[in-house]
Amino acid sequence: MPRRVLDPQFVIEHLSILDSDGNLDTALEPDIAPADLKRLYRAMLLGRRLDERMVRLQRQGRIGTFAPIKGQEASQMGSVFTLRPTDWMVPSFRETAAMIYRGWPIEKVLLLFAGSLEGGRPAPDQHDLPITVPVATQLPHAVGLAYAAQYREDNVVVMAYFGDGATSEGDFHEALNFAGVWHVPIVFVCQNNQWAISVPIKKQTHSRTLAQKALAYGFPGIQVDGNDVLAVYAASREAVERARAGEGPTLIECVTYRLGVHTTADDPTKYRSEEEVKAWEQKDPLTRFNAYLQKKNLLEEGLEEQIDAEIAAAVQRFEAMAAADPLTIFDHVYAELPPHLRAQKEELRERLEKDVERRADEELPPPLPMRGQRKTSRWQN
Amino acid sequence: MAKLNMVKALNLALHQEMERDPDVLVIGEDVGVDGGVFRVTEDLHRKFGGRRVIDSPLAEAAIIGTSVGMALYGLKPVCEIQFSGFAFQCFHQIENHAARYRTRSQGRFHCQMVIRMPYGGGVRALEHHTESEEQFYAHIPGLKMVIPSGPRTARGLLVGAIRDPDPVIFFEAKGLYHAAREEVPDEIETLPLGRAQVVQEGKDLTLIAYGAMLRVAREAAQVLQDEDGVEIEVIDLLTISPLDRETVVTSVQKTGRAVIVHEAPKSFGPGAEIAATIMEAAFLSLEAPIRRVAAYDVSFAGFAREKANVPDVARVVAACRETLAF
Ligand SMILES: Cc1ncc(C[n+]2csc(CCOP(=O)(O)OP(=O)(O)O)c2C)c(N)n1
Ligand SMILES: [Mg+2]
Numbered sequence: 001m002p003r004r005v006l007d008p009q010f011v012i013e014h015l016s017i018l019d020s021d022g023n024l025d026t027a028l029e030p031d032i033a034p035a036d037l038k039r040l041y042r043a044m045l046l047g048r049r050l051d052e053r054m055v056r057l058q059r060q061g062r063i064g065t066f067a068p069i070k071g072q073e074a075s076q077m078g079s080v081f082t083l084r085p086t087d088w089m090v091p092s093f094r095e096t097a098a099m100i101y102r103g104w105p106i107e108k109v110l111l112l113f114a115g116s117l118e119g120g121r122p123a124p125d126q127h128d129l130p131i132t133v134p135v136a137t138q139l140p141h142a143v144g145l146a147y148a149a150q151y152r153e154d155n156v157v158v159m160a161y162f163g164d165g166a167t168s169e170g171d172f173h174e175a176l177n178f179a180g181v182w183h184v185p186i187v188f189v190c191q192n193n194q195w196a197i198s199v200p201i202k203k204q205t206h207s208r209t210l211a212q213k214a215l216a217y218g219f220p221g222i223q224v225d226g227n228d229v230l231a232v233y234a235a236s237r238e239a240v241e242r243a244r245a246g247e248g249p250t251l252i253e254c255v256t257y258r259l260g261v262h263t264t265a266d267d268p269t270k271y272r273s274e275e276e277v278k279a280w281e282q283k284d285p286l287t288r289f290n291a292y293l294q295k296k297n298l299l300e301e302g303l304e305e306q307i308d309a310e311i312a313a314a315v316q317r318f319e320a321m322a323a324a325d326p327l328t329i330f331d332h333v334y335a336e337l338p339p340h341l342r343a344q345k346e347e348l349r350e351r352l353e354k355d356v357e358r359r360a361d362e363e364l365p366p367p368l369p370m371r372g373q374r375k376t377s378r379w380q381n
Numbered sequence: 382m383a384k385l386n387m388v389k390a391l392n393l394a395l396h397q398e399m400e401r402d403p404d405v406l407v408i409g410e411d412v413g414v415d416g417g418v419f420r421v422t423e424d425l426h427r428k429f430g431g432r433r434v435i436d437s438p439l440a441e442a443a444i445i446g447t448s449v450g451m452a453l454y455g456l457k458p459v460c461e462i463q464f465s466g467f468a469f470q471c472f473h474q475i476e477n478h479a480a481r482y483r484t485r486s487q488g489r490f491h492c493q494m495v496i497r498m499p500y501g502g503g504v505r506a507l508e509h510h511t512e513s514e515e516q517f518y519a520h521i522p523g524l525k526m527v528i529p530s531g532p533r534t535a536r537g538l539l540v541g542a543i544r545d546p547d548p549v550i551f552f553e554a555k556g557l558y559h560a561a562r563e564e565v566p567d568e569i570e571t572l573p574l575g576r577a578q579v580v581q582e583g584k585d586l587t588l589i590a591y592g593a594m595l596r597v598a599r600e601a602a603q604v605l606q607d608e609d610g611v612e613i614e615v616i617d618l619l620t621i622s623p624l625d626r627e628t629v630v631t632s633v634q635k636t637g638r639a640v641i642v643h644e645a646p647k648s649f650g651p652g653a654e655i656a657a658t659i660m661e662a663a664f665l666s667l668e669a670p671i672r673r674v675a676a677y678d679v680s681f682a683g684f685a686r687e688k689a690n691v692p693d694v695a696r697v698v699a700a701c702r703e704t705l706a707f
Contacts (some may be wrong), residue, residue: 064505064684093507115505115684133507134467135439168438169470196439198415204438265506271414326689329682340648344677348689351696 010215012208015235016225020283022291030234037298040081040229041289044073046307047097048286050106051260053311054096054113058264062319063113067094071227071259074285075191076161077101078232079252082240083159088127088149090142090160092135094191098161102128106314107321116324117332127156136166139175139188146184146249157243158186159236165196167210173217176251180217185243187236188214188251191226193258198271214251226254227285230292257283326352384562390532391421391497391553394539395459397569399429402457405543408435408444409461409497418463419499419558441470445496449478452492452548459543465500465552466509472517479548480523495542495549500528501593501644502691503556505684512681513592513645518550519622519654525574526621528552530595532563534619537572545574554593561596577625579632583612586638586701589629589655591618594642594692601697611705621651629655630662637668638704642692647675669707672700 017028032040051070057063069076072094080098083089089102100106103126112119112131120130132138142160149156166172167190179186190210194201207213214221222239224231232254239250257280261268268277293299300306330337330345337345385393399405406429407422413436416423426434437444441462448458462468468475475496483491502511519526525547529535535553542549580595581602590598595617602613614632618625633639639659641652652673659671674692 065507065510112507112683115687117508117681117683119683131507133509134470137470165439168440168443170440170442171470196410197418198411198413199436199439203436263506265418265504270416324683324685326686329677329679329686329690332682333679341678344647344679348677352689355695 010212012212012215012221012223014223014225015231016228017230017234018228018288018292019225020227020288022288024292028231028234030230030237032233034296034298036081037293037296038300040077040233041293041298042300042303042307043081043097043101044077044229044286044289045303046100046310047073047076049304049307050096050100050311053315054110055260055264057110057315058113063110064115065263065265066113067263068258068260069094069096071257071280071285072191072193073097074229074232074289075189075226075254075256078229079159079187079189079236079254081233082236083157086127087156087240088129088142088145088158090129090138090145090158091131092138092162092166093131093133094163095161099128102126104128106311107318110315110318111321114318136162136169136171136175138162139166139171140178142186142188143175143179143182143184146179146186147182150182150184155244156185157240158184159189159240160186161189161191163196164190164192164194164201164204164210165199166190167213168204173213176214176217176249179249180219183248185246186249187239187243188249189236190251190253191256192253193256195258195262195272197262197266198268200272209253211251211253214249219249219251221251221253223253223255226256227283227288229285229289256285259284382564382566385532385536385565386559386562387529387532387535387553388420388558390536390563390565391539392423392425393565394536394543395422395425396428398540398543399425399433401569402543404455405457405459406433406435406451407459407461408437408448410437410439410444410463412436412461417461419555421497421553422461441467442474445471445474445479448494449474449482449492452479452494453482453490457493457543459495459497462496462498464510465498465514466512468496468498468514475518475524475548475550476521480521483523483547491546492548493546495539495551497539497551497553499555499558500552501554501556502684502687503554503593508681511684511687513643513676515550515552515621515643516645516650519651523547525549525623526552527574527619528554528592528621529619530554530590530592530617531557531561533565533570534572534578534617536565537570538574538619540569540571541574544571549574552592556593557596572619575620575623575625577619577628578617579614579628580617581613581615583614583636585611585613585636586640586705587614587616587629587632587636588640588642588697588701589616589618590642591621592644594644597692597694597697598642600694601701604694604698605701609702609705613701624654624658626658626662629658633659633663634666637666638707639667639671640674640697640700640704641671642674642697644676644691646678647673648678650675669704672704674700
């Protein structure tokens with residue numbers, strides 16, 4: 001027979017457990033301890049509140065351009081929640097909630113977005129990579145981490161984050177291919193928020209789902225309701241367990257929505273309708289989870305105030321940080337400063353000293369720190 | 382004649398070239414409906430439709446790779462890479478193919494295409510939004526590397542680049558997009574590639590700059606004239622490669638002194654090539670060593686420290702004074 005259907009048939013599943021009307025599929029409901037449910041909700045709410053605060057900080061010129069997460073709290077938290085601290089987390093640039101959960105102090109995240117790379121330095125015992133800006137380029141690193149963990153026979157799973165747009169980049173495909181060939185312990189979490197800046201998913205791919213792209217590389221892909229934290233959690237836990245058991249990679253497509261701007265330099269009214277946003281607001285992941293917890297009597301009194309106070313304290317610590325010392329630009333270029341850079345550092349030191357003298361002579365106020373700069377253009381705040 | 386900022390001037394060039402030549406098309410991330418993240422391609426999609434103004438999937442390698450194919454077929458793609466920091470994803474398509482098809486096919490094929498990208502400092506964003514990488518492209522045979530310094534040169538050079546039969550890398554300084562407005566003629570104006578401009582004549586020192594650094598150089602020249610009474614000749618390079626050696630050398634033969642300013646890191650940057658060119662052709666005219674004012678040889682450490690790294694007026698003035706006092 002020259003033409004026949006190959007075995008196995010490829011199947012793509014969609015998983016939804018708690019829908020936006022509050023309907024719960026109890027057969028699929030994951031078993032999460034009450035304390036964990038509370039922690040999960042708290043982390044999501046913190047993500048939302050911090051996001052709102054950061055938008056204001058950016059508008060006030062206290063931090064630079066950043067990418068809000070509003071609407072994607074369930075996708076991030078449901079997945080990252082299944083990791084152990086010893087597992088690795090590889091973010092893109094829109095994972096603030098997940099990063100805070102993984103132990104990044106809020107003030108450090110703020111510092112990064114205020115233009116200081118110190119904010120991107122992980123703590124010594126933290127198994128997290130810093131934010132990666134070039135889309136999809138972190139994915140091969142994640143596969144490399146997973147390979148190394150497997151090589152050392154460590155009990156480690158790697159979770160890597162990226163968006164729908166990232167699935168168009170070569171690095172995405174190369175990373176998935178390597179992951180499949182090497183059969184490494186990795187979970188790829190795609191937050192399909194429907195948009196890559198102004199480009200809708202329909203223009204990004206002709207595939208029906210993003211999950212199915214995993215099949216081409218020989219491992220499972222699953223689509224989940226990304227605004228349903230229970231579904232994201234269930235799919236992630238299964239994928240992490242598979243990875244830990246040596247059963248290889250999984251791709252999880254979280255179908256979600258970016259309710260806010262792409263970044264604070266973006267104007268979404270140019271490319272998408274108010275109605276579309278309104279429709280997705282009805283599917284807000286927080287509202288849904290809140291109602292679920294309410295039924296279980298797990299909502300904490302005064303949680304919002306408590307979170308806001310935590311954020312306010314972190315903002316204060318951030319504002320109290322010393323202004324960036326320009327001389328440190330030389331500190332981490334090489335392990336050891338080569339002679340030409342030593343000379344350049346010396347030149348800068350002299351310049352800065354002269355500047356201070358000159359300002360004293362002219363009795364001018366010191367220049368405003370970058371953080372306090374005024375608005376100029378879209379991309380400059 | 383209208384007063385336009387650089388965004389509007391570039392936009393005008395695209396509108397007019399697309400009207401004039403149906404083979405010109407635009408491709409890139411967010412260049413269509415959104416009009417580009419800096420709005421340089423504003424309204425093109427509405428006017429020319431999605432087949433000529435292509436909102437591509439998010440893949441720089443395929444944007445350039447498919448454009449190479451279109452160019453081989455005879456179209457004239459104008460590609461946008463959203464930030465120069467993301468052009469490494471397509472560097473192989475540029476170096477391996479766009480730059481080489483003429484040589485590889487021994488003249489049978491060539492790639493008439495423009496690759497536009499914003500570069501340089503001035504936006505308060507994360508890594509890869511602030512860097513200057515012109516040196517990488519200037520080093521590749523077969524490519525032209527162009528950097529306008531304001532609205533009028535931007536418009537004229539973009540038209541020149543679109544009509545140029547060779548692949549052109551076209552850098553747009555982000556800091557200039559909204560900075561100043563200039564009179565830009567309504568009728569199409571073309572500036573030739575490979576030609577620098579003496580924007581201010583002087584006899585004491587030649588100051589060479591391009592892109593956003595031209596304004597810094599001009600301000601420094603003014604300070605030196607006001608405070609030191611010296612006359613600085615300012616050259617706006619406009620095309621980095623092929624370098625207009627004649628204009629540079631003629632000027633230095635007259636002034637005997639040269640200072641070069643760029644935003645890219647100092648080592649192995651365009652300043653080195655310009656200095657070597659002067660040494661080769663005008664050594665006997667030199668009264669002082671040639672100096673470079675450039676960014677330090679460091680990776681981006683966050684925009685909070687950008688000001689200390691990028692050349693400013695005070696640094697250029699100081700370098701000129703040392704050169705003049707030599
Ligand atoms: C290689 C690369 N090209 C372009 C950009 C500019 N850019 C930043 S985010 C983005 C869209 C990303 O879309 P998606 O992957 O869906 O993630 P989302 O922003 O929606 O979270 C683009 C084009 C970039 N950062 N890196
Ligand atoms: Mg997206």
